Every structure is written in C-alpha cells, then in structure tokens.
Amino acid sequence: MRPALLAAMLSLVPLPIRAEEVVVFAAASLKTALDEVAARFTAETGHQVTLSYAGSNTLASQILRGAPADLFVSADAGWMDEVAKDGLVRTRADILGNRLVLIAPSADAPPVRIGADTDLPALLEGGKLAMALVDSVPAGRYGKAALETLGLWDDVRADVAQSDNVRAALALVATAEAPLGIVYATDADAEDDVTIVGEFPADSHPAITYPAALLKGAVDDADRAFFDTLSGSMARAIFERHGFLVIG
Structure with missing residues (x-):
C-alpha cells in the first residue's frame, strides 16, 4: 500500500x-x-x-x-x-x-420532638452525644448552632463526644458507643445501624x-x-x- x-x-x-x-x-x-x-x-x-x-x-x-x-x-x-x-x-x-438530624443506634428508639423543651440529658442517660468538632467541622458547627438556638447547648456541652468528621461521629452511634448523635440526614441514610429519631428545625441553624x-x-x-x-x-x-x- x-x-x-x-x-x-x-x-x-x-x-x-x-x-x-x-x-x-x-x-x-x-x-x-x-x-x-x-x-x-x-x-x-x-x-x-x-x-x-x-x-x-x-x-x-x-x-x-x-x-x-x-x-x-x-x-x-x-x-x-x-x-x-x-x-x-x-x-x-x-x-x-442537607438536613440536620438526631440519631440513635436502635431501630426501636422512640421519636424525639426537638425543641426548646427537649430534655437531652435525660435522653442520653449518662452517655455521650456524638458530634463532629463543634468549632471547626461544618456538621459540628451546625449542630452546636442548633443547640444554642434552642437553648440546649449548656445542658449537654459537657456530654459531647467530638470527632474529626461527621462520619466518625456517625460511627460512634452505629457501634452503640454513643446513645445519640447529631449528623446530616444523608449520613444516617448511608448507615444501616442507626435510626433518625428527630430532625432539627431548619431555622435553628444556618442553611x-x-x-x-x-x-x-x-x-x-x-x-x-x-x-x-x-x-x-x-x-x-x-x-x-x-x-x-x-x-x-
């Protein structure tokens, strides 16, 4: 050729x-x-x-x-x-x-109406509230802002177990090392071993x-x-x- x-x-x-x-x-x-x-x-x-x-x-x-x-x-x-x-x-x-939610490790956990009258210490029963770092990680900052807006932060600040990121906080609840956690709704959806028990009002934290x-x-x-x-x-x-x- x-x-x-x-x-x-x-x-x-x-x-x-x-x-x-x-x-x-x-x-x-x-x-x-x-x-x-x-x-x-x-x-x-x-x-x-x-x-x-x-x-x-x-x-x-x-x-x-x-x-x-x-x-x-x-x-x-x-x-x-x-x-x-x-x-x-x-x-x-x-x-x-995204949306901010309260999660528990048990599928049988009762729903929680999240508001200014929510008794989080009683719900924790001596355990820890899992959150991402509240002063730096967005999920933690949103969670802290919501708790402050509702007047609940001072009641639980000593009981917060902080993690490097929101997936680490999710894992603490999924393994039942913490009875409750604050994460995004999408995190809860991605983990079979947690249940959403409540959702924070959208106006309780920045969008x-x-x-x-x-x-x-x-x-x-x-x-x-x-x-x-x-x-x-x-x-x-x-x-x-x-x-x-x-x-x-």
Missing part, C-alpha cells in the same frame, strides 16, 4: 482519548454519593477520579498549604471562602443542601450548603468536566437518591 494512502486511512481512525486524573478533596458526608458519581464519571469518560475525604476544615487547611487538589467540595461556605481568599479558586458553585470549586491548580479538561458533572443530571439523580437537596 502506498504510504500516502496508508497515512490517509490512518487519519480516519479516531485516536484514543488520553485518560487524565482528577483529584477531588471532599467533605466526609459526601462519601457514599460522591463515590457513585465518580464511578459513573470514570465509566463514561475513562478519566480516573481520586477522592480524598475528611472534615472540610482539614481539607481547606491542606489546600492552603499547597496540597495538589483539582476540586474542593466543602460542607459549608466558610471554609470555601478561606480557600478563595488565598486566590486558589478558579470558579465555584453551590450544588447541594447547610455545599459549594464546589474548580481550583487554580486544575489544568486538565477532565477537571472541568468533573466539575460540570457535579451539577449535571447524572449527579443530580444520585445525590437526590442519597437524600441531598440539590440546588439549582
């Missing part, structure tokens, strides 16, 4: 797209749903998604110290703002919301918002594609199925 003809034929054959890696730092409460979104994205595009989960405060601190992340998905706007102040955010969008950001270090088309995917129909369906409130 003539070289010119061979070259012409080869030019008609589509070249394989080079697989790229997307490094995502994401709030621990997103794990179950975001793992599924990433797996679908990889199956559809061939691009690999590496996910690192922790409390939003920990992830923001790592990014500020130069950790090589392409995307950051925080469980509140405050930690995203800290990253943005350093000029590290290329673009951002609020993508999800729970998850902003996603494409960071300055993101240079591949795959990074932008995954950022866009988080607001697309495929991800929307997965997030809604896992109990998240989709924004937009």
